[in-house]
Amino acid sequence: MQRRELLAALGAGAAASLLAPLTADQRLAVARNLHAQAKPGGFLSGAQRELIVRIADTILPRTATPSASDVQVPAFIERLLTDWQTEAERSELLAGLAAFDQRCEASRGSRFASLTPQAQTAAIAEVDGKQGKKGSPEAAYATLKGMVVYGYFTSERVMKEVLKVRVIPGRFDGCAPFATH
Numbered sequence: 001m002q003r004r005e006l007l008a009a010l011g012a013g014a015a016a017s018l019l020a021p022l023t024a025d026q027r028l029a030v031a032r033n034l035h036a037q038a039k040p041g042g043f044l045s046g047a048q049r050e051l052i053v054r055i056a057d058t059i060l061p062r063t064a065t066p067s068a069s070d071v072q073v074p075a076f077i078e079r080l081l082t083d084w085q086t087e088a089e090r091s092e093l094l095a096g097l098a099a100f101d102q103r104c105e106a107s108r109g110s111r112f113a114s115l116t117p118q119a120q121t122a123a124i125a126e127v128d129g130k131q132g133k134k135g136s137p138e139a140a141y142a143t144l145k146g147m148v149v150y151g152y153f154t155s156e157r158v159m160k161e162v163l164k165v166r167v168i169p170g171r172f173d174g175c176a177p178f179a180t181h
Helices: 003-018 024-037 046-059 073-084 087-108 117-127 137-153 156-161
Strands: none
Touching: 046 073, 046 087, 046 117, 046 137, 073 137, 087 117, 087 137, 117 137, 137 156
16 A cells, blocks of 8 residues: 555545544535635644644655645645634644644754754654644644645545546446446
8 A cells, every 4th residue: 555545544534533424525525615715824823834834745745746735735724724623623733733843842952844854754753643632742633634634635636646536527428338248
């Protein structure tokens, strides 16, 4: 299994809890709507936005495929925070991300965004897959990771170029020949 396939599967599970009451078609419709409305700027401070960009690009860096920021995942996340999360959920996530950033500064001498790519990967490895109470770096990272993967794999560019999904399916031809074997 490729890294991005694994992340898609893991992120689908994390995003599913975020949008649990919706069907798969409704989740895709929500994602398309959020992508269409996503614009950088607005809700988050510059430092918060930069932290999210760096974490997203560490989770899904540019390789032969686009990075998370190449397909505007941070703007998607900002829109998701604004439109879909309650004030309490936003506060918990942002508090956890701030605690994560402070932990990086305390243990590595620099905020996450200023670390080298190798140090960023190591910092993420310390919280990835770990349980944490609400507002903790571990809980915030788990939530953010689900949003990153959800935003990435529902972006039109990734659907077309990476997943090779036909975003708008072709026509129905009811008179097509049918052969049995």
